[in-house]
Amino acid sequence: xxxxxxxxxxxxxxxxxxxxxxxxxxxxxxxxxxxxxxxxxxxxxxxxxxxxxxxxxxxxxxxxxxxxxxxxxxxxxxxxxxxxxxxxxxxxxxxxxxxxxxxxxxxxxxxxxxxxxxxxxxxxxxxxxxxxxxxxxxxxxxxxxxxxxxxxxxxxxxxxxxxxxxxxxxxxxxxxxxxxxxxxxxxxxx
Numbered sequence: 001x002x003x004x005x006x007x008x009x010x011x012x013x014x015x016x017x018x019x020x021x022x023x024x025x026x027x028x029x030x031x032x033x034x035x036x037x038x039x040x041x042x043x044x045x046x047x048x049x050x051x052x053x054x055x056x057x058x059x060x061x062x063x064x065x066x067x068x069x070x071x072x073x074x075x076x077x078x079x080x081x082x083x084x085x086x087x088x089x090x091x092x093x094x095x096x097x098x099x100x101x102x103x104x105x106x107x108x109x110x111x112x113x114x115x116x117x118x119x120x121x122x123x124x125x126x127x128x129x130x131x132x133x134x135x136x137x138x139x140x141x142x143x144x145x146x147x148x149x150x151x152x153x154x155x156x157x158x159x160x161x162x163x164x165x166x167x168x169x170x171x172x173x174x175x176x177x178x179x180x181x182x183x184x185x186x187x188x189x190x
Contacts, residue, residue, distance in 0.1 A: 020081070020132050025124040027081040027095060030069045034082050034091035035062040040113040041093075047111050049175050072098070078106060083125040092116035095125045097133050097142065104140035106133055110156075117152070126160045134188045141188070145181040147172065157184045 020027040041047045042057035052068060054061035069080035078098035082091040093112035100107055108130065112122055133139040144162060146153045158164075162184040171181040 020128045021086055022124060022128060024086050025121055025128060026084045026086045026089065027125060027128055028084060028089075029073075030066045030080065030082045030091070030094075032063060032066065034066065035059060037082070037091035037093070037113050038062040038065055040115065041111060044114055050172075051109070051111060053111075069094075072096070079129075081129065083110070083112065083121055085121075092121050093125065095129050097129055097139075100143075104138070106139050106142050108142050108144040110153075122152075122156045123159050126156055130160060130162075130186055134186065139188065141185055143183060143185040145172065145183060147179050148182055154182065154184075160186070161190075162186045 038053060039057045039062060041051075041053050042055065042062070045055075047053055048055040052065065054065055072078050072080045076099070078096060080094065080096045083093035083095055084091050091113075093110065093116060095108075095110040097106040097108060099105070108126065110122055110126055130142045133142055142162075144153075144157055145168070146157065148167070154164075163186070165183045165185055168181045168183060170178045172179040
């Protein structure tokens with residue numbers, strides 16, 4: 001932790017320093033050069049229903065979305081990072097840790113552009129950001145809420161050491177209606 005801010009209040013770094021990476025994936029701040037990734041997800045149609053990705057893409061809408069991702073950090077809501085291929089630095093998806101009202105708890109979210117699914121990017125990104133959050137930031141718990149029929153996300157979470165804790169009935173509000181959510185978590189020291 002660093003000292004700083006107003007009246008000596010302790011502040012945590014709001015973005016990983018240095019970037020979080022391994023041999024295949026780099027997690028970094030979103031850049032204006034990442035518009036193609038946002039556009040690919042926007043045009044898919046399904047992901048914009050449950051995320052803040054623009055449902056109708058334009059360069060202006062894509063830039064506004066990237067600006068909102070930066071604002072999450074600036075407003076101390078959490079971290080939104082581009083999932084990038086380490087070799088090319090091309091953005092292929094998004095991973096977020098959003099702070100919950102409970103101290104030391106963050107919610108995990110992630111998505112990949114359609115052309116980059118099934119290559120291990122999601123599992124690597126989830127493992128990297130969760131480990132960083134628990135070990136470097138000092139979070140006590142990272143949790144994820146997943147629709148019960150989202151088998152690919154359930155598989156990612158299971159591979160990354162998350163445990164299923166339960167089911168929240170009629171918890172998620174989506175444009176198509178309400179959905180149950182399965183709760184998964186990974187806790188510090190486990």
